[in-house]
Amino acid sequence: MKLKNIMLKRIEDAGVQYKLNQKVLSVKSSNNKLLVQVSPTKKESEINYIEADEVFNCTYAMINQIITDSSLDIIPLKHELTEMALVTVPDELKDTGITIMDGPFFSVMPFPARDLHSFSHVRYTPHYEWSDIDKEHYRDAHRHYDEINKRSAYAYMLQDAKRYLPILSECKYEDSIWEVKTILPLSESNDSRPILFKPNYGLKGFHTIMGGKIDNIYDVIEVIKKTGLING
Ligand SMILES: Cc1cc2nc3c(=O)[nH]c(=O)nc-3n(C[C@H](O)[C@H](O)[C@H](O)COP(=O)(O)OP(=O)(O)OC[C@H]3O[C@@H](n4cnc5c(N)ncnc54)[C@H](O)[C@@H]3O)c2cc1C
Incomplete structure (x- = not known):
């Protein structure tokens, strides 16, 4: 905002x-x-x-x-359907943002616009991917986003993250933000x-x-x- x-x-x-x-x-x-x-x-x-x-x-x-x-x-582009969960964190984490990086880890960050925390995970935030290869197989990302059934992977995110920070099991799931993330095929690896x-x-x-x-x-x-x- x-x-x-x-x-x-x-x-x-x-x-x-x-x-x-x-x-x-x-x-x-x-x-x-x-x-x-x-x-x-x-x-x-x-x-x-x-x-x-x-x-x-x-x-x-x-x-x-x-x-x-x-x-x-x-133009060859790759897209991912992504989910960031929104949670209420326990009081101990209210003013804290935590990111464990450089690997298949997670991030829990204040999200002031909703007075919640966002919860994302390197492995579970991307649900699946597709690529723009040619006109015949082109998928309109916004239409696809509107049409699909979105099933949260929050349970998996939490299951993994609480191994590092057990207090996260006290988070309360509220909602998810879904987005299409677009990346260049050449930057897939890094x-x-x-x-x-x-x-x-x-x-x-x-x-x-x-x-x-x-x-x-x-x-x-x-x-x-x-x-x-x-x-x-
Ligand atoms: C889940 C997720 C996490 C991310 N995390 C980070 C991060 O941590 N750090 C970081 O730096 N970046 C991150 N990004 C990437 C970042 O969000 C993008 O790089 C950035 O938003 C691109 O800005 P933009 O203005 O090019 O496009 P956008 O911000 O996507 O704006 C494009 C606009 O074009 C409009 N539009 C589309 N089609 C049409 C049309 N036909 N006519 C008119 N308008 C149209 C859309 O409605 C939209 O408003 C993340 C992205 C996602 C999805």
Whole structure:
């Protein structure tokens, strides 16, 4: 929530215009410009067009939706359906965050937005994975997320984690946050999740960016500056 508010303030200070609850369907070139086809999420039958010189596709798990619907070649990406449990911790852990890292371990962190703790596990947070390989086998990540039956793996997370910290057995399960995590196939082995930047991808002015880590936002500005797409 804090990051969101900081970004909203920066957007407003910079005078950026933005539209929310709009789905980008596709991008095509038209008279040396790019034409972005957009539809309001609550009124899918309505189609609008936005003309632009440069378009940045930063839609994370949905990057290949815009790409395939624009008749461009798919970018190989891997997706994981992930679960982070939300729990009430015993009083002794209320103000504490614990991460055991560098292996198949776990993390229990304060989650102030819900006044709970998140509980994730390297082995059990990812439920299963799939890859974008070609257009024929492409799976729309958001649609898949909406359609599937989500069964919590919290019991397994707890069973393992309490071997290291027995007091965790006093946690009370409240809810789970489900998300699709997107990673580059090449970073499978080391969790480095580097940035993917494809300038002029199939269309002049159409750029695709996949940031595998939140702080990639800083790397991408440097990369874009080097390409000369923006100044300053
Ligand atoms: C479970 C999980 C744990 C993670 N843990 C960490 C971590 O510990 N540290 C870390 O640095 N990173 C972590 N990440 C990765 C981090 O969340 C991402 O790198 C980051 O959110 C990417 O930012 P983004 O702005 O590129 O994409 P997002 O934040 O995913 O934003 C993409 C936006 O595009 C919108 N969108 C999609 N399709 C369309 C469309 N067709 N039209 C219009 N809008 C569209 C989506 O609704 C979304 O709002 C984690 C990710 C997951 C899923």
